[in-house]
Structure formats: C-alpha cells, structure tokens
Amino acid sequence: MLSDALLVARKDLLIEMRSKVLTTQLLPFGMIVLILFGFGLSPDRTVPTGVANESRPLLAQVAPGLFWLAVFFSALLAFSRAFAIEASDGNLDALRLTGLDPAGIFLGKAAAIALELFVLEIVLGAGSFLLYAPELNDPILLAVTVVSTTLAVALAGTLYAALASGMRVRDTLVPLLALPALSPVLLGASVATEAALFGPSSDGWMWAGLLGAFALLYTGAGILAFGRVLEES
C-alpha cells in the first residue's frame, strides 16, 4: 500500500510541477483572497483583547480565520485538479485496471495535495504576518496545528473529490461536498491558531488534538472506502 502511495504521489507531484498550477493559480488565488479580506475589513479598526485597556488591530485578531479561509478556498482548486487529471482521457479506467491498492491511491493523492498545501501555507503564512501583523505566542502549537489541519483537509478533500470525480458537475460539486464537511476543521484550526498567536496555549492544544483525530478519522475512512468510491466514480 505504501509503495503504491509513493508511486501515485510522485506522479501527481511531477504533473503539478510541470503544469505549474500551484505557482500560477493556487498561490496567486490564495494571496488575492488574503488581500481582499484586508480590503473588506477596515485596517484601522482595533478590538479589545479582553485585558483591561488593551486592544489590537482587528486584522491581526481575525488573521487566523482569514488565513485558513484562504487556504481552504485554494485547497478546493487542488482537490478538483487532483481528479481532473484522472478523469480526462480514460485515466481512471486505466487506474482501475492496474493492480494498485485503492488505499494506496487514496494516500498517494492525499499526500501530494498535502505537500502542495504546505507550500501554499508557507507563502500565505508569510503574507498574513506581513499584511495583518499578528503576534506569535507558541510556535510549536502553530506548527502542530498547521500539520494536523493540512493532513485533515487533504485527506477529507481527496475523498470528496473522488466521490465527485465521475460526475459532469464535479467542479461545482466538490465545494458543496467538502466545505460543510470541513467546517469543524476550519473552526478548530482557527481557534488553535489564535491560541498559538495570542495565547493562552492550553486552549489551542485541545483543538490541535481534535484536528489530529479528524485527520486519523479520514485516513481510516479513505483507506476503507476508497476502493468502492473509485469503483462507483
């Protein structure tokens, strides 16, 4: 299963490197979303921090949620793209005819998406610090939150994109399927990131643990269900 996953992940990453979709579409799209959020919210407004007489800029306060929304919207493009390359020219049938373990295909595709998202998050994260200037209270919690959220998003997105891959309306169906299912991840990621940036960290670790559990849940669901999903798509 793991060797199949590696084969599929390498192939998908090679295709993405050649097509340059990450650098020419995902990254610019994510940055545009991030900047537009900044325009939508007044940069000069401040909000109280909860500590007497202390306030911080509104943009810094909402930076975690805006960052993750930008990542989620960009991730939708990556999900659709991962199965668009299989849906064209009969590749999905050819995959069914191979001896590849469906669980390996699932893990490989999710790993390739996760790697793309990590690159996206590094760039958008730098952009967020530059545009919104939040603080950084607990870098370890931030790193754990980013890793567990990315895995959860990539695994769940791969499964829903596969479900929609056989349909003509797959491009519009993927957001409808994935976004509601990922809303708990968005909530958890935003709260954990907020705790990592502004503290206290103890609130964030619980959410980071939940994000890890969500990733494990979708790993199990994908390994068990992907064969059937591939068959029906």
Place this chain on the structure above:
Amino acid sequence: MLESSPSPVVQLTGAVSLLGRFPALAGADLAIDAGEIALLEGPNGAGKSTLLRLCAGLAPLNQGSGAVLGHDLSRRVARRALRREVGLLSHATALYDELTVEQNVVFWSKANGTIVADVEPAMQALGLAGRLRTVPVSGLSAGQRRRTSMAILVCRRPRLWLLDEPHAGLDAAGRDLIDDLIRRAVTAGATVMLASHEADRANDLATMHVSVVGGHTSVEGRSC
C-alpha cells in the same frame, strides 16, 4: 501471465450490460477460445466498446452469465482480479499530458506491476525510443499517443488483449506495426478481441468474426 486456459477465454450467455438505463448489451452470447483473434463488427453504438469493457471487468454484468479467463463477471471481487490479466486499448489513450512518453510508460508499467526492464524494448518496438522519449505527451500527434498506449499494453503482457479501434490515427507503418504486435501476442499465447472499422486490415488479422448489432452478438464465421 501468458499461459493458455483449457476452457473458453470468453464465455457469455445472455449477457446484459446497462449504461445507466440503456442496455448497451442486450443479451450477448459469445464464446472465444484461447489464441483467437475475434473481430467485432458492427455500426457505431452497436455495443462493441461495451462488450470490450465488460470483458475487461469494467462494465457491469446486469443479467445473464459470463466468465472471462475463468473469472465470474457477476462477482465484484472476480472482476477486480480479471482486470489485472487483461489489457484494454480504448478510444481514450489513458496518458498524462504533462509527463513525457517515457515517464508515462514507466509509471503505468510500475502501476501494472510489470517488469520495468520490459519498458525499453517495448518503446523501441513502438518507435518511441528516439527523440520522442522525452517529449511531453501533450506535444504528440494522435498516432504517437496511440503508439505510447500500445507500448504500455505490450509491457503489461496481458492474457486477453481488448483493442478498440487500435489502428485509429496511425499511418500505414504504424498500422503494420500494430498488426505485427497482435500476431506476436497471439503466438505467445494471448487471445485478442478487436473492434475495428478498418475492414481490410482487420479481416486479414481475424480468425473469428463476431457481428454486434443492437447489443446482440452472433458469430459470423471462423477462419483457420
């Protein structure tokens, strides 16, 4: 992989296969022995492609009975096992546009669990070993794409070759090459089902003629 089976390689009785609600195969009866080259003849939409997909374990058997290479088509697990033993060349070439010819052949060979050492001879046999090797598939002509798909099929060494219009898009030399590969595969013990509108060329190859009309099949004749 190229051992011959004592029973018919393909055995269908009243086989019905639905595309949505439409019976693309509406009660097909067919028996093909090992080593045959069965030419499927019939107009567009007659059910030839569905018959090939059914024999590949990709289309469902909704009614009737069927076995291919000893695998019961009515059982999901058996259909999955069958898929590893057949090779399907359909209208689609199943190639990744962004990858080069060599990267495509190597990827599919590894995915098919075939011997990677077979890649180079197959690419040479199909005329892909020269400057085409490093060309992305998006830059290939239709005929060159067809040759690349055929190289992948050759590496796969299937027991049953399922070819849907294999000559499409090829020049005369390419068509001769495909015919030669088909004959060599049969000599090595494989069986071939072939749908082609290239009547003259396909007739020369075929040892068995199967008419497919309106989702029904009938054997029109066999040649020695």
